[in-house]
Amino acid sequence: MISVRDAIEITLANTPRQKPVEADFTRCIGTVLAEDVLSDMDMPPFNRSMMDGYALASDDALLAAAKLQVVGFIPAGSNPKFKLQPGQAAKIMTGAPLPEGADAVREVEKVRLLDQGRVVEILEPVKPGLNVVPKGAEVKAGEAVLTAGTYIQAPIIGLLAATGKVKVKIYKPPEVAILATGDELVDPHIKPMPGQIRNSNSFTLQALCSRLGLKSRILGVAKDDKNALRFKIVEGLKYDVLLMTGGVSMGDLDLVQDVLKELGGHFYYQKVAIKPGKPTVFGKVGEKLVFALPGNPVSSATVFEVIVRPALRKMMGYPVYQNPIVTAVLTEYFANHSQRENYHPAVCWYEDGQFFCRPLRTRGSGDIVSFARSNSYLICPIDKKEIYENEPVQVMLREDFYLT
Amino acid sequence: MISVRDAIEITLANTPRQKPVEADFTRCIGTVLAEDVLSDMDMPPFNRSMMDGYALASDDALLAAAKLQVVGFIPAGSNPKFKLQPGQAAKIMTGAPLPEGADAVREVEKVRLLDQGRVVEILEPVKPGLNVVPKGAEVKAGEAVLTAGTYIQAPIIGLLAATGKVKVKIYKPPEVAILATGDELVDPHIKPMPGQIRNSNSFTLQALCSRLGLKSRILGVAKDDKNALRFKIVEGLKYDVLLMTGGVSMGDLDLVQDVLKELGGHFYYQKVAIKPGKPTVFGKVGEKLVFALPGNPVSSATVFEVIVRPALRKMMGYPVYQNPIVTAVLTEYFANHSQRENYHPAVCWYEDGQFFCRPLRTRGSGDIVSFARSNSYLICPIDKKEIYENEPVQVMLREDFYLT
Numbered sequence: 001m002i003s004v005r006d007a008i009e010i011t012l013a014n015t016p017r018q019k020p021v022e023a024d025f026t027r028c029i030g031t032v033l034a035e036d037v038l039s040d041m042d043m044p045p046f047n048r049s050m051m052d053g054y055a056l057a058s059d060d061a062l063l064a065a066a067k068l069q070v071v072g073f074i075p076a077g078s079n080p081k082f083k084l085q086p087g088q089a090a091k092i093m094t095g096a097p098l099p100e101g102a103d104a105v106r107e108v109e110k111v112r113l114l115d116q117g118r119v120v121e122i123l124e125p126v127k128p129g130l131n132v133v134p135k136g137a138e139v140k141a142g143e144a145v146l147t148a149g150t151y152i153q154a155p156i157i158g159l160l161a162a163t164g165k166v167k168v169k170i171y172k173p174p175e176v177a178i179l180a181t182g183d184e185l186v187d188p189h190i191k192p193m194p195g196q197i198r199n200s201n202s203f204t205l206q207a208l209c210s211r212l213g214l215k216s217r218i219l220g221v222a223k224d225d226k227n228a229l230r231f232k233i234v235e236g237l238k239y240d241v242l243l244m245t246g247g248v249s250m251g252d253l254d255l256v257q258d259v260l261k262e263l264g265g266h267f268y269y270q271k272v273a274i275k276p277g278k279p280t281v282f283g284k285v286g287e288k289l290v291f292a293l294p295g296n297p298v299s300s301a302t303v304f305e306v307i308v309r310p311a312l313r314k315m316m317g318y319p320v321y322q323n324p325i326v327t328a329v330l331t332e333y334f335a336n337h338s339q340r341e342n343y344h345p346a347v348c349w350y351e352d353g354q355f356f357c358r359p360l361r362t363r364g365s366g367d368i369v370s371f372a373r374s375n376s377y378l379i380c381p382i383d384k385k386e387i388y389e390n391e392p393v394q395v396m397l398r399e400d401f402y403l404t
Numbered sequence: 405m406i407s408v409r410d411a412i413e414i415t416l417a418n419t420p421r422q423k424p425v426e427a428d429f430t431r432c433i434g435t436v437l438a439e440d441v442l443s444d445m446d447m448p449p450f451n452r453s454m455m456d457g458y459a460l461a462s463d464d465a466l467l468a469a470a471k472l473q474v475v476g477f478i479p480a481g482s483n484p485k486f487k488l489q490p491g492q493a494a495k496i497m498t499g500a501p502l503p504e505g506a507d508a509v510r511e512v513e514k515v516r517l518l519d520q521g522r523v524v525e526i527l528e529p530v531k532p533g534l535n536v537v538p539k540g541a542e543v544k545a546g547e548a549v550l551t552a553g554t555y556i557q558a559p560i561i562g563l564l565a566a567t568g569k570v571k572v573k574i575y576k577p578p579e580v581a582i583l584a585t586g587d588e589l590v591d592p593h594i595k596p597m598p599g600q601i602r603n604s605n606s607f608t609l610q611a612l613c614s615r616l617g618l619k620s621r622i623l624g625v626a627k628d629d630k631n632a633l634r635f636k637i638v639e640g641l642k643y644d645v646l647l648m649t650g651g652v653s654m655g656d657l658d659l660v661q662d663v664l665k666e667l668g669g670h671f672y673y674q675k676v677a678i679k680p681g682k683p684t685v686f687g688k689v690g691e692k693l694v695f696a697l698p699g700n701p702v703s704s705a706t707v708f709e710v711i712v713r714p715a716l717r718k719m720m721g722y723p724v725y726q727n728p729i730v731t732a733v734l735t736e737y738f739a740n741h742s743q744r745e746n747y748h749p750a751v752c753w754y755e756d757g758q759f760f761c762r763p764l765r766t767r768g769s770g771d772i773v774s775f776a777r778s779n780s781y782l783i784c785p786i787d788k789k790e791i792y793e794n795e796p797v798q799v800m801l802r803e804d805f806y807l808t
Binding site for chain 2: 004025026029030040041043044045046050051068074076077078079094095098109133137138139145146151153154155156157158159160161162163164166172181184185188189190191192194195196197199200201202203204206207208210211246257276294295296297301319320323324326327339350353362364365366367368369370371372374375392397398399400402403404
């Protein structure tokens, strides 16, 4: 049995980043750049006003206040066709291009309009370049605006559009196959007979992949039979990652291991000192990653968060692999009965500058009713037997923490 | 000009939650339940072990240690077909069903195996029900496991599967149309001529919608011409929400307003005391929401975060409308030149139990290079002219905060 930290490290050490693939920029949100992006133009492409105000030649107001004739109006997104002559100014909006002849902008708060707006009095002297972003100041044509390894959040989609980068190399998001095993499992639309339970893990795992931006394929349920299992596993190995649930208890595990070994697989670990989720297996068949997660629903989702998610994020090229872990104030006493590092379902919230954490009462790793109310995990170290109210604790936030 | 707070309140007051729609449960991740969900079965459906250990009849070990014959092994997900007789026990795994005749489980740490595992010595007395979750203890058939208004995170997809709820009423995610206006705009694949700029806002907004789980349709670019504008706006009003960018500067605004008024529209506000993003318009045409956002890219994305996102979340039925706002330590001096509530692009991070915030140097609301590096906004109140290093500040985190 290895520690959680070792399990994560071994997993990451054997998880390579995906190969780059070219994609339309509109489909790149949530992925990671696999190339530097150069701008094909100066940004800004013109001398741009930083303020709502009056564009002018600083020569006209360099040393003292000045009265200038207002000869035009330049809204953002317009292209001024006129040229300022000495003694002239133009009303200009934030983001708009300066007209020819202007080299500065005096903001609207520091002017006074006269003669029904035909004349503007510049109340304070103006230096060249005041409130102006010169053409190319943000980036020059040919310069890198983005570097490989950058996570593509929404503003970066805009930057790709602005620089004309319509085809983008990103790390190919892995495709995931999901396979549940167990004779007792039935599909969710079926009413279980005694001894049967509905397959829920496959759908939880699919939802977790989906929130990560990953496509996954549910391969259904493999019966506890070697041929059936081999058939499904071979199908699963067509994907980049195979997530299995169930089939890691004693007898079953042999079956899964036998099949994977016959297919040339290698196991890195088979037990992790995590609660819930001890019987967790990580292996590879060729280049394909295989995780065999416990069948208990809370266990399989928890191991996904703690071990599988970092691996998937690494494959995607993410700069950050793990869920955020914050320090929180425990709101009620917690007794830890585990001999393993305990990831206990909790509700965490942020209030008045602090995180707070309330461990949920749960009836174990099958209690999905309680688990569905959690948004985080209280992480309790192995050697900590109890934690008192108001003690600081480490809490792993889940993805939807802020929405739940 | 109204305050940011008023703008948000007015917007929310005029934004109804969407109507419920029935969807396959596998497609509900990230949406919100519009009905209570009742379990169609007891959970757990059997007496379930909370521990790895030995299932037994507590009568056999009620008062003192006992030696019992091991007659079976029950892994999780199996269905024990045998019945325990007095003096017998069965090895059982966490999550597995107790066999008939057993009413308690003694955990593996408190037993000793004898006679090559054929006999188990129970080292401490056992009370009825020890380490067992009784059938139906989490929820009884017919009871509610989930209530309307619950945000559907991944574990809830699993709970829906487990309770056989394959068709689910959710609040219908709004469909969004995105319309950029301006003669100067060209598509991203085109190299702009002098006076032209690429349309980037449409794609940033689409990416923002996509991360919210919303489908959006880019309607292209409307020229500054009433007929062209009307044609596109009529198309946009077929969607639940129309997001426009640009066309809110002085002259243009009249055009947009004229068209919307002709179509029976009503405006709630046309200027907001926010920097960047002052010329922001919110209105409705019939039941359809219309936001006309500024054309400057940082402005339009910022107004989306501060005002549009809460409205979209309310439509989706979310329990939380706004992005999280945290208290952070400012890492460098910030001078506030704005007369409006300033949402300044920042990098925020969490370290050693605290948030820190570094305001980015930016060249204004056109500076998408700098904006693309931000993951949050430093919120600077109107009356605050400067903030010193190490002062506490309010920071609005964006969605991808933890990944950037």
